[in-house]
Amino acid sequence: MTSGYIAIDWGSTNLRAWWYQAGECRDRRTSSEGITRLGGKSPAAVLAGITVGWPDNIRVLMAGMVGSNAGWKVAPYLPCPVHFSEIGSQLTDVLPGISIIPGLSIRRSDNDNVMRGEETQLLGARELAAAPLFILPGTHCKWVQADNEQIFDFRTVMTGELHHLLMNSSLIGVGLPEQRQDAAAFERGAGIGLTTEAPLARLFEVRAAHVLGDLPREDVSEYLSGLLIGHEVASMIRQWQPDNRQPVTVVASHSLASRYQRVLDILGFKAQILEGDSAFQAGIRSIADAVAD
Amino acid sequence: MTSGYIAIDWGSTNLRAWWYQAGECRDRRTSSEGITRLGGKSPAAVLAGITVGWPDNIRVLMAGMVGSNAGWKVAPYLPCPVHFSEIGSQLTDVLPGISIIPGLSIRRSDNDNVMRGEETQLLGARELAAAPLFILPGTHCKWVQADNEQIFDFRTVMTGELHHLLMNSSLIGVGLPEQRQDAAAFERGAGIGLTTEAPLARLFEVRAAHVLGDLPREDVSEYLSGLLIGHEVASMIRQWQPDNRQPVTVVASHSLASRYQRVLDILGFKAQILEGDSAFQAGIRSIADAVAD
Numbered sequence: 001m002t003s004g005y006i007a008i009d010w011g012s013t014n015l016r017a018w019w020y021q022a023g024e025c026r027d028r029r030t031s032s033e034g035i036t037r038l039g040g041k042s043p044a045a046v047l048a049g050i051t052v053g054w055p056d057n058i059r060v061l062m063a064g065m066v067g068s069n070a071g072w073k074v075a076p077y078l079p080c081p082v083h084f085s086e087i088g089s090q091l092t093d094v095l096p097g098i099s100i101i102p103g104l105s106i107r108r109s110d111n112d113n114v115m116r117g118e119e120t121q122l123l124g125a126r127e128l129a130a131a132p133l134f135i136l137p138g139t140h141c142k143w144v145q146a147d148n149e150q151i152f153d154f155r156t157v158m159t160g161e162l163h164h165l166l167m168n169s170s171l172i173g174v175g176l177p178e179q180r181q182d183a184a185a186f187e188r189g190a191g192i193g194l195t196t197e198a199p200l201a202r203l204f205e206v207r208a209a210h211v212l213g214d215l216p217r218e219d220v221s222e223y224l225s226g227l228l229i230g231h232e233v234a235s236m237i238r239q240w241q242p243d244n245r246q247p248v249t250v251v252a253s254h255s256l257a258s259r260y261q262r263v264l265d266i267l268g269f270k271a272q273i274l275e276g277d278s279a280f281q282a283g284i285r286s287i288a289d290a291v292a293d
Numbered sequence: 294m295t296s297g298y299i300a301i302d303w304g305s306t307n308l309r310a311w312w313y314q315a316g317e318c319r320d321r322r323t324s325s326e327g328i329t330r331l332g333g334k335s336p337a338a339v340l341a342g343i344t345v346g347w348p349d350n351i352r353v354l355m356a357g358m359v360g361s362n363a364g365w366k367v368a369p370y371l372p373c374p375v376h377f378s379e380i381g382s383q384l385t386d387v388l389p390g391i392s393i394i395p396g397l398s399i400r401r402s403d404n405d406n407v408m409r410g411e412e413t414q415l416l417g418a419r420e421l422a423a424a425p426l427f428i429l430p431g432t433h434c435k436w437v438q439a440d441n442e443q444i445f446d447f448r449t450v451m452t453g454e455l456h457h458l459l460m461n462s463s464l465i466g467v468g469l470p471e472q473r474q475d476a477a478a479f480e481r482g483a484g485i486g487l488t489t490e491a492p493l494a495r496l497f498e499v500r501a502a503h504v505l506g507d508l509p510r511e512d513v514s515e516y517l518s519g520l521l522i523g524h525e526v527a528s529m530i531r532q533w534q535p536d537n538r539q540p541v542t543v544v545a546s547h548s549l550a551s552r553y554q555r556v557l558d559i560l561g562f563k564a565q566i567l568e569g570d571s572a573f574q575a576g577i578r579s580i581a582d583a584v585a586d
Contacts, residue, residue, distance in 0.1 A: 077505075105501075105505060106501075107505055107507060111498065112498045112501040112502040112505055112507050112508075113497070113498060113501045114501045114504055114505065140464075140497055143494075155491075155494050155497075155498075156494065156497035156498070156501070157491070157493050157494045157496075157497065158463070158464070158493065158496050158497045159493065161463055161464065162463075162493065162496075165458050165459075165462055165463060166458075169458055169462050170451070170454055170455075170458055171433075171451070171454065197490075197528050197531055197532060198448075198450070198525075198528035198529060198531075198532055199492065199493065200450050200451065200452065200455065200492065200521070200524065200525060200528070201436075201448050201449065201450045201525070201528065201529065201532075203450075203451050203455075204406070204433055204448075204449035204450065204451045205404065205405045205406060205448075205449070208398075208399075208405040208406045208407045208449070209405040211407055212370075212398060212400055212405055212407065214400060214405050215405075228493070231493065232491075232493060232494070235490050235491035235493070235494065236491060236494065238490055238491075239490060239491055239494075
């Protein structure tokens, strides 16, 4: 083993790899060979391909769907509540020096939940932008209650996937022209989402509004995004009642995170944005450091 | 013109036709040539095909998406509130004696909505099973406030389409075995749907529950159906606060209507079920009678 390590974020549809040496990122690569898109190759062969030319005898730490039952090897979920320190001490080895970081699960009568990959971002986020409430938007947005030591609870809202499905596969999106970015349309949708008690009833109205000419046909995507995110944020805040004197950390690309930030602001919460890759890198680094000790 | 008429229910994906003479149904036919599936044929040719052998000089009354901007000819929406009597007096003729029944619309700051086809079922439902609240489940479930004279307001919940999308195109349905009918799984989902304030957060948990082994993989469809219908009914009842001493009329096939009936029963409402075709036939008949007078 050298003092370096390779960090792999291996999801369903993508693979991203970083080579670190002496605390510095020496190279980074991406591939579309996500766990569901291996095209007949073995995970070991894909890993060898994406790391070709990088040092051989170096620790590899992988997070994400690579540890699911459709992945390389099942890395059992750690049940919550869980101490952050347990995550790095429960690695699943697939080959000598090549390990998968465990996902987290919740099994309660009021909440069945799982995550894979976000636990690594959370490890970094609590170092870089501590908060009692983390939001990790994306296809399946995670809401996480944590302090500096433990992850207590989390929930998942499939807002990103729903937006995609509704725009691409439902009647809402049929026959629409190219969509445009428009903050005002987002805000208009968010206004509905924040206040409605019947979000599913408002979805059809997105179509009715543009059929009747009350919503520009180019603005449907933004309006729907506002409606879904507005409802997500309002319902999760109502359910968890977080202290609005504490910050909320939103872990995502700036453009996505700022949508949550706008809605949180309307509800009187101060959000700090942390870029997802930064959180992931910091999380992997803390595990690499712990393993090296 | 003879004393008979032909009733056509022409939706997006199907066409159904009935020939009535002297108040009696003489023949019925169905076709998959819905408005979005004409396969290059003109609507007039499809109509001629489905009615071949039936009397020529007979009134034809059509309802549904045939009157949309993707249909034969646009039959303008009647804005609500609207008197039931106006529906039959605002027909749009496409050829002599061949008419389209108008759809209904709502344009308010708190509700943009449209329906096509259900207005004809409502015409029949108020005769056969009067109630102040009608529910017309299906791909896009309609909730309608009406009395014997007028339709006051309606909303649409795309519960059927969402169930289909989530089972067939989202992560929830990936890799599931054949699904089974199971009333207990429906009730379990309905229990969640009836009480949750964050229905979109509970959708992902449907997947998590079967991944973690807390929900049989054959029961996902029923459980999801319960969750969606439970939330739909609870949120619409909360929003509209109907009088639970009055009946609710559910217009649908028995198997679908009984799902709504079960959930309404839990909330203390008495539902009467009216089969959708019966409602449609009675609605068309009342228009045919009005036109003949």
